[in-house]
Amino acid sequence: MKQLLIPAFALSLTTSPLAAQTDTPTPEEGFSLMEEGAQLLLRGLMSELEPAFDDLQDLATEMGPRMQMLTEQMGPAFAELLGQVDDFTRYHPPEFLPNGDIIMRRRDDAPDFEPELPREIEL
Template sequence: MMRALALSLSLLAAPLAAQEPPSPPPSAEEGFDLLGRGARSLLQSLMGELDPALRQMQEGMQGLGPMLRDLAALLGDVQHYEAPERLPNGDVLIRRRPNAPPPPDLPEASGGPGLTPAPDGSIDL
């Protein structure tokens, strides 16, 4: 009986001896390296997803450039205007400052729909 007990205990102890000792915890340097690689991977995948949208936005901004130049020519110096104010009906009013020089002459109408000046010089938008 003692022999059987000794044999069974030795068989149970064999798997415990075969286990590897626990690995030491990673150092702080290894942790920062892992964080850096993870952040780099995240940013690269994010840029890959955003690249088409950024290119499309760039094309749109390039098309907007001529319109912004026309608006700047129409307004003249922005410092000659007061801050915009919203009216109760939702309209936005941008008043010219009282001490500002006269506004620049309006550019010639391009003949597009709704851009023909009225006899008093106003343009319906």
């Protein structure tokens, strides 16, 4: 029995590379298959994400006027605040006091800062 298995095994080893060579795609075919697979993957992702993009667009359309109004009203106040604070990394996080006030304490190691005060108007 062993004597029959050894030649059969040797014969199978010699024929398997021939079978593999006939099914091997050329480099051009290999790249086209990879490209096709990548396209299918991206199409699948886009079809999965399309509802989320639609929802995001609806939200942006709804919130757009509100955001514009917020920037028009809060923009000047925020610019004034930035003029009074030199660098936010030199401050501790804001603290909310029980009475509703919000304070930002300057860090101990921060250098002194003197904001530019508006000039007095002579009457």
